[in-house]
Amino acid sequence: MRVLLATPLLLGALLPSLVSSQAPTFVPTAGSSTPDAGYNCPSSCQPPACKCASKDIPGSISVDKAPMFVTLTFDDAVQPATFDVINSIFNKTKNLNGCPLVGTFFVSTAYTDFWHVTGTYNLGNEIAVHTINHPDMANVTNPDAEIQGSLAAINAFGGVPKSKLTGFRFPFLSFKQSSFASVAKAGFQYESSVVLDPATQGYWPHTLDYGMPYSPQPCTSCPPGPQMVFKGLWEIPLYALLTNQSQVWSSMDPIINPQLNDYDVALNYLKFTFQLHYKTKLPFGIYQHLAQYIAWGPDVQQKKIALLTEFITWTQNSFKDVWYVTNQDLIRWIQNPVTADKMLEFLPCNMPATAKGNTEICDGIDNDGDGIVDNGVVESCQITPQANTMSCFGCPRAVPNITQPVPPLTGGSRKTVPDAGCPDLGTWDPVGGQCVKLTRPKAEPTNFGNSSTPGGGSGGGSGTSSADGIGGVVVAMGGAAVAGLMGLLMVM
Numbered sequence: 001m002r003v004l005l006a007t008p009l010l011l012g013a014l015l016p017s018l019v020s021s022q023a024p025t026f027v028p029t030a031g032s033s034t035p036d037a038g039y040n041c042p043s044s045c046q047p048p049a050c051k052c053a054s055k056d057i058p059g060s061i062s063v064d065k066a067p068m069f070v071t072l073t074f075d076d077a078v079q080p081a082t083f084d085v086i087n088s089i090f091n092k093t094k095n096l097n098g099c100p101l102v103g104t105f106f107v108s109t110a111y112t113d114f115w116h117v118t119g120t121y122n123l124g125n126e127i128a129v130h131t132i133n134h135p136d137m138a139n140v141t142n143p144d145a146e147i148q149g150s151l152a153a154i155n156a157f158g159g160v161p162k163s164k165l166t167g168f169r170f171p172f173l174s175f176k177q178s179s180f181a182s183v184a185k186a187g188f189q190y191e192s193s194v195v196l197d198p199a200t201q202g203y204w205p206h207t208l209d210y211g212m213p214y215s216p217q218p219c220t221s222c223p224p225g226p227q228m229v230f231k232g233l234w235e236i237p238l239y240a241l242l243t244n245q246s247q248v249w250s251s252m253d254p255i256i257n258p259q260l261n262d263y264d265v266a267l268n269y270l271k272f273t274f275q276l277h278y279k280t281k282l283p284f285g286i287y288q289h290l291a292q293y294i295a296w297g298p299d300v301q302q303k304k305i306a307l308l309t310e311f312i313t314w315t316q317n318s319f320k321d322v323w324y325v326t327n328q329d330l331i332r333w334i335q336n337p338v339t340a341d342k343m344l345e346f347l348p349c350n351m352p353a354t355a356k357g358n359t360e361i362c363d364g365i366d367n368d369g370d371g372i373v374d375n376g377v378v379e380s381c382q383i384t385p386q387a388n389t390m391s392c393f394g395c396p397r398a399v400p401n402i403t404q405p406v407p408p409l410t411g412g413s414r415k416t417v418p419d420a421g422c423p424d425l426g427t428w429d430p431v432g433g434q435c436v437k438l439t440r441p442k443a444e445p446t447n448f449g450n451s452s453t454p455g456g457g458s459g460g461g462s463g464t465s466s467a468d469g470i471g472g473v474v475v476a477m478g479g480a481a482v483a484g485l486m487g488l489l490m491v492m
């Protein structure tokens with residue numbers, strides 16, 4: 001196995017404290033491959049409430065008829081710079097339903113710009129929770145405050161409805177048994193921190209009603225899997241990437257050290273591991289830190305963006321049934337599985353609400369398509385001389401922390417998003433305090449397998465963008481807003 005984190009990170013000019021605080025201190029190896037003899041999940045455990053750990057495709061769907069799921073997850077603070085990185089990948093690629101690709105963002109609130117959380121959410125991504133201060137949760141004395149506080153702050157200032165904040169990941173993927181109890185107590189639907197080797201431990205996401213059939217690594221104090229029992233809580237494993245010799249290669253951040261300059265090797269291993277998953281349709285995932293795109297400078301950023309974009313395009317050109325989904329949609333599918341030919345009904349495209357003629361609502365995206373996001377409705381909050389955030393939900397009087405995750409506002413009267421969100425694809429207007437109905441562009445389902453310019457790849461990128469609305473989705477941040485954000489956010 002290759003060294004995963006060889007050298008300390010170079011500090012980028014843009015996000016020094018962000019990056020140093022987010023560098024993983026260790027990368028766990030995959031858990032033990034010996035199936036735990038003590039795992040005993042009865043047949044009474046059935047979806048939607050319960051799901052035994054199993055290597056079989058849910059719903060007894062055959063391999064050739066099952067869709068192939070890919071999850072892209074991104075951890076840590078959301079900032080203007082990380083938002084630009086993900087946009088430049090997601091605006092070159094599309095899902096089979098014609099929508100922009102989506103991922104799951106595990107947000108730690110320290111250093112986060114809440115306005116960009118709002119925008120990330122309203123582009124169709126899933127927002128999940130990753131603590132306030134990003135501590136090693138196996139050691140902290142106040143795990144509940146870290147977990148519940150970050151949930152509350154993201155809801156209050158990011159405007160993500162409570163009912164949509166259903167996932168949690170441990171910083172550094174580090175936990176002990178009682179950490180899971182804290183996650184369950186906070187009411188999450190799923191946890192996603194356990195790394196498995198897909199070649200030997202290809203378990204689909206499952207509930208922990210009967211524990212785990214594997215020993216979760218790197219938990220030093222976790223008892224054997226069967227004792228990790230948490231009724232109704234799902235575990236979505238992280239499947240390790242393998243070398244082309246089937247050795248565990250990386251659990252997060254392929255190419256964490258670009259000085260090795262092994263982009264071709266990484267692409268080769270990504271394709272190899274994907275093909276292994278495809279043989280059984282075990283969901284595939286790439287789990288990353290967007291700060292790792294930025295920390296090494298613009299050249300590395302461009303190479304990493306090109307690598308992920310090329311991989312995505314390759315999956316779509318090579319296989320006709322590859323769906324990029326959020327963790328929430330993956331669980332929803334496992335609870336109610338359908339064959340690949342029914343996926344458009346299961347996951348229709350609801351484009352982000354960006355179209356000429358819309359009113360500009362404070363929701364982090366360019367509703368009226370004039371090229372400026374939230375023109376005149378977003379507020380700039382100078383919380384302390386060092387800490388700053390943009391916000392659609394008012395300016396907190398202090399930086400959210402574990403004792404006061406939702407400080408009172410300095411003034412104004414922005415209205416909190418309802419716990420259930422808005423019905424019928426409405427958009428929450430925090431100024432008017434109501435759900436409004438905005439126009440969403442139509443999306444044409446795509447058929448990558450037989451197209452000569454699939455996935456918006458070479459030559460296909462911008463041609464259709466204004467017609468299908470992708471161009472409007474891409475957030476062109478107003479120049480003034482960007483200038484104000486740069487350099488100010490890193491201490492928050």
Ligand SMILES: *[C@@H]1O[C@H](CO)[C@@H](O)[C@H](O)[C@H]1NC(C)=O
Pocket residue numbers: 083084085087088089091461462465471474475
């Ligand atoms: C894609 O997003 C990036 C980063 O926000 C932006 O610079 C670029 O112009 C966008 N491309 C298109 C085709 O909209």
Ligand SMILES: *[C@@H]1O[C@H](CO)[C@@H](O)[C@H](O)[C@H]1NC(C)=O
Pocket residue numbers: 136138139220
């Ligand atoms: C957390 O605890 C583990 C195991 O006891 C220890 O190895 C590690 O150094 C601790 N980390 C911190 C940041 O204290």
Ligand SMILES: *[C@@H]1O[C@H](CO)[C@@H](O)[C@H](O)[C@H]1NC(C)=O
Pocket residue numbers: 244245265268
């Ligand atoms: C496996 O990866 C190595 C690089 O690590 C490469 O040299 C070799 O050609 C690859 N083999 C196959 C069959 O792809």
Ligand SMILES: *[C@@H]1O[C@H](CO)[C@@H](O)[C@H](O)[C@H]1NC(C)=O
Pocket residue numbers: 398399401402403404407
């Ligand atoms: C949290 O912030 C409040 C101000 O809102 C401050 O009084 C308190 O000391 C802070 N707590 C911690 C642990 O930093």
Ligand SMILES: *[C@@H]1O[C@H](CO)[C@@H](O)[C@H](O)[C@H]1NC(C)=O
Pocket residue numbers: 447450451
């Ligand atoms: C590609 O798929 C579309 C839609 O199913 C179909 O109309 C078209 O004929 C196909 N083209 C080729 C070259 O197979």
Ligand SMILES: [Zn+2]
Pocket residue numbers: 022075076108130134170171172
């Ligand atoms: Zn993290």
